[in-house]
Amino acid sequence: MNAQKRKWREILPILSLAFFGLIWLVPLFWTLAAAFVPTTELLNGGPIVWLQSLHFGAFEEAWGVAPFPRFYLNTIIWVFGLLAIQLVTISLAGFALARLDFRGKDQVFFLFLTQLMVPATVLILPNYQTLVALGWLDTYQGMMAPYIASAFGTFLMRQAFKQVPKELEEAARSDGASWLQVLWHVFLPVTRAPLLAFSIVSITYHWNEFLWPLLITSSVETRPLTVGLALLVQSSEIGAQWDQLSAGTLIVAVPILILIALVQKQFTNSFLSSGIK
Amino acid sequence: MLNPLDPEKRKSEGSGHGSRSLIFPLSLSGSGAVAYIFLLPSLIFLTVFTLWPIISAIVTSFHARRGRNQVFVGLQNYERVFSDPLSQQVIQNTAAYVTAGLLLSVIGGLLLAILMNQGLRNIGFFRFPFLATIGLPMVSVASIWLFLYSPRVGLFNEILGSVGLPRSNWLSDPDLALSGLFVVYMWKQMGYFALFYLAALQSLPGDVLEAATLDGVTFWQKLRHIIWPLVSPTTYFVSTIAVLNSLQQVDHVFVLTQGGPNNASNLALFYVYEQGFKWFNTGVAAAMTVVLLAVLLTMAILQFVYLERRVHYE
Numbered sequence: 001m002n003a004q005k006r007k008w009r010e011i012l013p014i015l016s017l018a019f020f021g022l023i024w025l026v027p028l029f030w031t032l033a034a035a036f037v038p039t040t041e042l043l044n045g046g047p048i049v050w051l052q053s054l055h056f057g058a059f060e061e062a063w064g065v066a067p068f069p070r071f072y073l074n075t076i077i078w079v080f081g082l083l084a085i086q087l088v089t090i091s092l093a094g095f096a097l098a099r100l101d102f103r104g105k106d107q108v109f110f111l112f113l114t115q116l117m118v119p120a121t122v123l124i125l126p127n128y129q130t131l132v133a134l135g136w137l138d139t140y141q142g143m144m145a146p147y148i149a150s151a152f153g154t155f156l157m158r159q160a161f162k163q164v165p166k167e168l169e170e171a172a173r174s175d176g177a178s179w180l181q182v183l184w185h186v187f188l189p190v191t192r193a194p195l196l197a198f199s200i201v202s203i204t205y206h207w208n209e210f211l212w213p214l215l216i217t218s219s220v221e222t223r224p225l226t227v228g229l230a231l232l233v234q235s236s237e238i239g240a241q242w243d244q245l246s247a248g249t250l251i252v253a254v255p256i257l258i259l260i261a262l263v264q265k266q267f268t269n270s271f272l273s274s275g276i277k
Numbered sequence: 278m279l280n281p282l283d284p285e286k287r288k289s290e291g292s293g294h295g296s297r298s299l300i301f302p303l304s305l306s307g308s309g310a311v312a313y314i315f316l317l318p319s320l321i322f323l324t325v326f327t328l329w330p331i332i333s334a335i336v337t338s339f340h341a342r343r344g345r346n347q348v349f350v351g352l353q354n355y356e357r358v359f360s361d362p363l364s365q366q367v368i369q370n371t372a373a374y375v376t377a378g379l380l381l382s383v384i385g386g387l388l389l390a391i392l393m394n395q396g397l398r399n400i401g402f403f404r405f406p407f408l409a410t411i412g413l414p415m416v417s418v419a420s421i422w423l424f425l426y427s428p429r430v431g432l433f434n435e436i437l438g439s440v441g442l443p444r445s446n447w448l449s450d451p452d453l454a455l456s457g458l459f460v461v462y463m464w465k466q467m468g469y470f471a472l473f474y475l476a477a478l479q480s481l482p483g484d485v486l487e488a489a490t491l492d493g494v495t496f497w498q499k500l501r502h503i504i505w506p507l508v509s510p511t512t513y514f515v516s517t518i519a520v521l522n523s524l525q526q527v528d529h530v531f532v533l534t535q536g537g538p539n540n541a542s543n544l545a546l547f548y549v550y551e552q553g554f555k556w557f558n559t560g561v562a563a564a565m566t567v568v569l570l571a572v573l574l575t576m577a578i579l580q581f582v583y584l585e586r587r588v589h590y591e
Contacts, residue, residue: 017392017403024406027464030432031421043430089322092315102312111320115327117577121525121546122569125553125562126330126337149322179311208414210528211546215554226416230532233420242424253417260412261405268408271469272476 034246035059058243059251062232065244067220068251071228074140078213078224079206082144083199090150090198094157095183099169115151121211128215142216143224147206153198156273160194161187197270200263207256225252331570337563347560354564363540364548364565370455371524371545378523381463383515386470387508391500393471394478407468415465419532422461423448426533454534454542461529466522470515477511478504517580524569545569 033050034042041053062068096102097109120127127146136142164187172182188195210226217223223231229252233245260267313320338354340347358364393404410418425432426447434444447457505512527546530536536543536551543551545565553562 013392013395014403017395020389020392021403021406024410024464026432027421027425028406028409030425034424039430043435089318093319096312096315100308100312100315102309108316108320111323111328114331115323117573118327118331118570119521119525119573120326121527122566122573123327123330123334125549125559125566126333127326128553129333129337129559130325130330145322146326149319149326151323154319179308179315204412208412208416210414210416211531211550214531215550226414226528229414229420230416230528233423233532242427242430245420246424249417249420253413256412256414257409260409264405264408267412268472271411272472 031246031249034242035250037243039242058241058247061241062244062247062251066228066232066248068225068228068248070220071223071225074222075207075224075226078140078143078222079203081140082147082206083202085144085148086150086153086202087195087199089148090153090157091183091188091195093149093154095161095179095187097154098158098161099187100179112151112154115149116155120146124212124215131216137216138218138222139216140222143213143222146212147202150198150202153202156194156198157191160191164190194273196266197273200259200267200270201273203259204256204267228252334563334566334570337559338567339560341560342557350560354560355568357561358564358568363543364561366540367543367545367548367565370541370543374455374459374526374544375520375523377459378462379516379519382466382470382519382522383512385463385467386515387474387504387512389467389471390474390478391504393475404468407471410465410467411469411472413465415526415528416532418465419461419529422457422464422529423533426457448534448542449538451538451541454538458526458529458533458542458544461533462523462526469522470519473511473515473518474508477508481507513583517576520576521573524572 035058036054036056037050038053038055041049045053093112097105097112123146131137131142131145134142136145168186169182172186177185208226209224210230213222213224214227214230217227229248232248337347339349339351341350341353342348359368389407393407395403424430428434428444428446428449431447433447437444445453448454525546527544527550530542530544530547531550534542536547546569549562549565549569552558552565
């Protein structure tokens with residue numbers, strides 16, 4: 001095989017990856033352009049016209065049309081509030097399954113497996129009825145409830161806790177530490193990586209969640225960003241304020257894009273570990 | 278990779294305590310009590326928001342509303358789900374969507390992963406586009422594509438128009454609407470499936486692929502006879518999550534088509550939403566929910582059987 005052919009073999013895959021990558025980015029670039037350039041100029045002008053007509057007005061308008069600051073606050077409360085609760089529940093449950101001996105372990109294990117098999121999205125109807133019965137409609141705890149127990153997180157932590165050497169645990173136990181103290185002082189400090197992995201998946205998943213919050217929430221005080229954006233899209237579809245919509249889209253998506261860019265490697269690994277979800 | 282269904286692991290855990298008692302007695306001393314205190318929050322929420330809704334959906338699916346009351350109607354809701362033209366179309370749409378999703382996730386995911394698996398130092402930069410879309414909210418993605426598909430000012434029609442081809446009404450064309458949704462979904466999720474193949478490729482011994490390249494084997498031969506058999510466990514895994522994933526897609530239906538035109542792009546979960554929350558046919562919505570649950574259960578059983586077999590024969 002001659003050298004030139006070998007060179008092609010090396011360059012061709014990289015070129016095709018770059019090519020597909022560019023194509024993949026077109027919708028994002030187009031949205032970015034549409035948010036900063038008025039629609040008429042976007043369609044009729046070239047790059048030079050676009051640069052000349054850059055403006056930030058669409059963001060101000062979008063910010064004014066829908067109460068995005070409040071939606072931001074709601075999303076942050078529900079996503080991070082949920083994460084805080086989940087970190088407690090998955091650590092406790094993961095520890096019990098990994099390190100404690102108790103009767104009925106198989107049955108408990110099976111209950112967790114059921115959640116892995118049946119994603120909450122499928123159960124919107126009966127879970128909505130439960131929230132009605134509990135009086136939790138239009139509340140943060142209502143949005144959080146189906147996700148407070150997390151089989152994915154519990155199994156992830158169980159796996160991690162199993163790797164911790166038995167001697168560490170025994171030393172702490174013989175010093176008279178309670179199981180809670182063992183968990184807090186011995187196990188959690190050495191399992192930060194899986195906790196972080198779970199956090200990334202949980203934040204991304206719930207930041208992006210739509211249908212469940214749409215059904216549960218009915219007021220500005222609880223609606224998250226995704227629901228706010230969808231309502232903005234629906235209300236303006238006919239009059240099509242595309243620059244406003246694009247700005248709104250970016251307002252919702254940018255924090256997640258920044259998160260991915262910052263922790264790309266960690267993000268990749270977290271999503272690999274999420275597997276069945 | 279997380280693999281809680283692994284029967285071998287479960288067996289080794291089950292012995293010891295499982296043999297002592299098959300019923301569910303709470304031992305109130307020693308680590309048993311502590312274990313249940315630790316598990317309590319999870320168990321409460323699993324029971325109320327995973328176990329109970331399954332039972333409740335099954336019960337509701339045998340009832341219908343008559344005035345203010347729920348009355349038992351036997352299998353009527355299921356008859357409707359399987360014989361009504363609308364729900365038949367929904368089932369067909371969903372089957373087509375899930376099948377296409379399965380095929381493209383496997384083929385596209387593997388090819389993309391092969392491209393991503395270049396021994397280049399700054400490869401992360403080239404991977405970013407495919408990772409970024411995974412993390413974006415589907416609602417944002419759908420809004421982006423709503424603009425691209427727009428008949429009057431959308432990018433696709435601009436491109437078609439500029440080369441003199443007829444413009445199209447992408448999402449309001451019954452023949453194109455479902456495919457339109459599917460493209461959006463694949464644009465967002467392709468990278469997700471590629472990630473699993475990428476991990477599989479990187480765990481292969483490097484010299485296997487190198488040797489094949491040096492012997493002058495074509496790319497197709499290498500793919501067919503070396504890569505494909507070696508990544509087959511990943512293919513199984515990707516197939517499972519691809520089906521689970523595409524069954525759950527509903528946000529883009531909501532933003533882009535509302536199931537239209539004339540239900541051409543209506544999918545099972547959107548049907549549940551419409552029946553349950555728009556028309557208040559909770560019985561019918563529950564019946565469709567149970568059908569979805571049955572599909573999920575079948576998949577779980579298939580996966581369990583597959584893993585069991587692997588443990589035995591490998």
